[in-house]
Amino acid sequence: MATGNPNAFASPELSVADFAKIAKIVQDLSGIQLSERKLGLVKSRLQKRLRLKKLSDFGAYINLVQSPEGQDELEELICAISTNVTGFNREPHHFVHFREHLVEKLIKKLTNGESVRIWxxxxxxxxxxxxxxxxxLDAFPKAANYDFRILATDIDKYxxxxxxxxxxxxxxxxxxxxDMLAKWFKTVDGAYQLAQAPRDLVxxxxxxxxNTWPxxxxxDAIFCRNVLIYFSHEDQEKLFNKFADHLVPEGQFFIGHSERVIGTATxxxxxxxxxxxxxTMRGAN
Structure with a gap:
């Protein structure tokens, strides 16, 4: 229920029943599973949405996102819930592997006139x-002069x-x-601005x-790290198979430290x- 009383915005409670409804909405829309231990996290992240929409309780918020008028808010819900633990050079062994075992192969493709794509x-x-x-760029400074691109996708528009x-x-x-920090960044008011050259490749x-992948x-390589850990085993298996089908033969696939390829995708x-x-070549077309 909408209200103009500022006191109504002071930390409404999220019941287990309302949490379960929100968790189902999130999983149906995004695949992300929310266990009950995430109740406190969901409550804190959605309180801002309640204040912005001038809603007094989570029941009203659920009614909103389930209504035809609330479809835009569904996207805001997913953005609020999405986990964004990230950073440059996170899980560095993957980038060591990339530099030592994959870059040379990619450079050879590029210099032979082929395209290279990473997702x-x-x-x-x-x-x-x-x-x-x-x-x-460290390994191949002229990469921008060849048909090399990186696609970066996410469900969180912000x-x-x-x-x-x-x-x-x-x-x-x-x-x-x-050395990479000094080479590729400059400080701006305490923050770090990435140089244009790497940005232009992404x-x-x-x-x-x-949803359907367009x-x-x-x-040639897909990085999907610490993403599928939040999905059900059934959805993980489906997505691992889809990723396999979107890799070239001998293309490489990088996942998070707590993740493993499962089911028929193995x-x-x-x-x-x-x-x-x-x-592998098996099942590739």
Whole structure:
């Protein structure tokens, strides 16, 4: 129920029943599973939405997002709930592997006149995609002169805007090697502005992984790290299979430290390192 009383905005309670309704809405829309232990987190993240919409309780908010008039708010709900723990050079072993075992192959393709595409799926604020771009430029400074692009997709439109702007807080770059930090960033009022060269290699697009993927090509590498851990096992298996189908033969797939390829998708990948996989020829077309 809408209200003009400011006192009504003071920390409304989120009941277990209302949490369950919100959790179902979130999973149906995005695939993200919310266990009951996330109740406090959901409450704190959605309180701002209640204040902005001038709603006195979570029941009213649920009614809003389930109404025809509340469809735009569904997107805001997902943005509020999405977990955005990220940063440059996070899980650095993947970027070591990228530099030592994949870059040379990609450069050979490019110099032979072929295209190279990399996908950062669930890219958050773009720090992962931009780390890839910096690694590529370090190894191949002329990458921009060839048919090389990185696609970065996410369900959170605000995170995508941060990525497009390329301006990051100090916490986002704390794991970046000092030489790369000095080479690719300049400080601006206490923040870090990424140079234009790596930014130009990355295209940011909105994509809900649970919806149809409007992707017309296959990728030489896909990074989808610490994303599928929030999905059900059934949805994970479906998505692992879809990722496999969007990789070129011997294309590489990077996932988070707590994730493993499961189910029928295991036939399409072989492990080549810590949470690093290669697309097998089996089932490839």
């Amino acid at each position: 950062s799926a669930g890219c958050s604020n773009g720090s992962e995609a931009h780390t890839i771009a910096c690694c590529m 995170s995508l805007d941060v990525g497009r702007g390329g301006l990051y807080g100090a916490d986002m770059v704390s794991k970046m090697p000092s 295209s940011f697009k909105y994509l809900n992984l649970m 992707l017309k090509r296959k990728y 036939d399409k990948f072989k492990s080549i390192g810590s949470t690093t996989y290669e697309r």
